[in-house]
Amino acid sequence: MKNIVFLFLCVTAFSYSQNIKSTQRIKYKSLTEEAIHNRFIKDSTDFHLIKSLMVIDSSYTEEQIDFKINDLDDFILPLAVKIQNLSNENKIKLIYKSVHDKYLRKYKIEAFFPEIFSSGQYNCLTATALYSYVFDKINIPYQIKETPTHVYLIAYPNAENIYIETTLPGEAGSFIISDKLTKESVDELVKLKLIDAQRLVEVGYSKAYEEYFYGDQNAKKTELVGIQYYNKMVIQMGQLNLDLAYQNALKSEVYYKSQRLSFLKKSIASHQVDNVLFTNIDNFYWFVEFANLTDDFEFLYGKLYRIISSHYPNTTNLEKIKNSLEDVVDIKLRNKLYSVYYLFHAEKELDYQKEKTALKYAEKAYEFDSENINSQNIISRCATKSMVVGNISQLKIKEMELMVKKYPFIEQFGTFNAYKGYVLCILISMEFSKNNSTLGNKYLNELNTLVKKYKNEIDFDHSALGAAYGEIGAFYYRQKQYNVALRLLNEGNVLSPNNEQILRKIKFVKSALK
Numbered sequence: 001m002k003n004i005v006f007l008f009l010c011v012t013a014f015s016y017s018q019n020i021k022s023t024q025r026i027k028y029k030s031l032t033e034e035a036i037h038n039r040f041i042k043d044s045t046d047f048h049l050i051k052s053l054m055v056i057d058s059s060y061t062e063e064q065i066d067f068k069i070n071d072l073d074d075f076i077l078p079l080a081v082k083i084q085n086l087s088n089e090n091k092i093k094l095i096y097k098s099v100h101d102k103y104l105r106k107y108k109i110e111a112f113f114p115e116i117f118s119s120g121q122y123n124c125l126t127a128t129a130l131y132s133y134v135f136d137k138i139n140i141p142y143q144i145k146e147t148p149t150h151v152y153l154i155a156y157p158n159a160e161n162i163y164i165e166t167t168l169p170g171e172a173g174s175f176i177i178s179d180k181l182t183k184e185s186v187d188e189l190v191k192l193k194l195i196d197a198q199r200l201v202e203v204g205y206s207k208a209y210e211e212y213f214y215g216d217q218n219a220k221k222t223e224l225v226g227i228q229y230y231n232k233m234v235i236q237m238g239q240l241n242l243d244l245a246y247q248n249a250l251k252s253e254v255y256y257k258s259q260r261l262s263f264l265k266k267s268i269a270s271h272q273v274d275n276v277l278f279t280n281i282d283n284f285y286w287f288v289e290f291a292n293l294t295d296d297f298e299f300l301y302g303k304l305y306r307i308i309s310s311h312y313p314n315t316t317n318l319e320k321i322k323n324s325l326e327d328v329v330d331i332k333l334r335n336k337l338y339s340v341y342y343l344f345h346a347e348k349e350l351d352y353q354k355e356k357t358a359l360k361y362a363e364k365a366y367e368f369d370s371e372n373i374n375s376q377n378i379i380s381r382c383a384t385k386s387m388v389v390g391n392i393s394q395l396k397i398k399e400m401e402l403m404v405k406k407y408p409f410i411e412q413f414g415t416f417n418a419y420k421g422y423v424l425c426i427l428i429s430m431e432f433s434k435n436n437s438t439l440g441n442k443y444l445n446e447l448n449t450l451v452k453k454y455k456n457e458i459d460f461d462h463s464a465l466g467a468a469y470g471e472i473g474a475f476y477y478r479q480k481q482y483n484v485a486l487r488l489l490n491e492g493n494v495l496s497p498n499n500e501q502i503l504r505k506i507k508f509v510k511s512a513l514k
Helices: 002-008 020-024 031-042 049-054 062-082 088-103 114-118 124-138 179-191 197-213 221-238 242-255 259-275 281-291 297-311 315-327 331-351 355-368 373-387 394-406 408-412 414-433 437-454 462-478 482-495 500-513
Strands: 142-147 150-155 162-164 174-176
Touching: 031 049, 031 062, 031 242, 049 062, 049 124, 049 221, 062 088, 062 124, 088 124, 088 162, 114 124, 124 142, 124 150, 124 221, 142 221, 179 197, 221 242, 221 259, 242 259, 259 281, 281 297, 281 315, 297 315, 297 331, 315 331, 331 355, 331 373, 355 373, 373 394, 373 408, 373 414, 394 408, 394 414, 408 414, 414 437, 414 462, 437 462, 462 482, 462 500, 482 500
Parallel strands: none
Antiparallel strands: 142 150, 150 162, 162 174
16 A cells, blocks of 8 residues: 555646535534535635635634634735846745745755645645745736656746746745757657657747646646645555545545555555445445446455355344445446345245245336346246236236236246146136137247247146146047147147156047047
8 A cells, every 4th residue: 555655646637527525525623624625515606726725624703714824914914015126036936935935944855835824844735835825815917837756836937937846945946947948858859759740840949848848737736735735645545544535535636636645545445345334334435436437247246245144143233234325426336236235135035935025125226227137036936936826718818918018028937837727727627618719829839939949948837737638638539629639739748748647548548549
């Protein structure tokens, strides 16, 4: 974990939409932090840079922060007057030196913004944030630039392009790149093939230099807040305080979006899922967090099943698990996980031979994931068994047709088709025994279709088959249609070889043919 952390102290940002569910899972360190945070989440224009940076220290109230802001504003006001008649370059030099002399005393890589006011400690991020606030107040145009290892400012972009190096005290911290240095740098970069020679011809030295060193993308002030939370996350990861690190990752994500932040979030959640004890129901939080960061459903399926098993039959904890799954953001994944939850219960009910309850759970599992073969199988078994109750009549076929309409998949399962074959055999026996060959043959044709389709997959009830073909043979024997009787009985013998009931009727019919 430590090896991962310090690789990504600063990263390049990119925007994507805020996830409402993730913000609801943030645990704030103070009411002030929560209030300022939520105002921004509700309305991104309701943003104050200093307040948003200061709340990383939970000891501050908003009133105390306002006092610091007023003090800072009182410092800026006379400074704005002093620079009025100066050139742009001299304005920046005076502002730079004045701010450094007043607030920035000691560089510290692991500094946070409130330390500027308490001890004068700062780093490139917090100092950049301070200068950006000052520049805003004095109406000096600037851009915030971010590299993988640094954050800095450029004042008067597209004009003087005054580079603000916040980590250097005194006048050395603000400077304009000379034409000579620009040309030398670009020529070297062309030799190294880091700048395309044709591009240099098209845009010239100054533009080529700006594109390479400054880039086209500017960081936003809001992202400075996110980077500060990101840096705190990095420090806490190094200390293996992963719970707090993850919370700061969530806070960072509100203001700052990056692939590396997402990577570190996933690293933390993955580590926790592999290492925490899920016998503690509160740790189910980590399963949900990891589910929001991975598409490995097979892993999640197995993990969730084991977690549920460890809490069964504690209904209170199982209910907590079910409710927590609501925080899974991806709807399709959430539904699949709910299906696993209900499928577990269906299987447990089957263990105790409680088919009715098992069917209800399996139906819930099917509602959430209609492609889950396990829930389909349980529905097929339980629904088929529920039909066994009661006498077999033509209504039983209607009942089965309705079941197929309700569960289109059910005809794929042997349990259902074997029972359907049994019902058809009984109906065939009934109708031919009543000399109703029209209806009897209708059911016989249905049975033949079923057998042709599933003969090698289903073990049909041979007693019912023997009874059915026995009645068929008896009917045609009574009609003195001995050849028809023998042909159909032989077909039955192929379907159910050495069936005593069929063989006995074959012998009887053959004796009539002699």
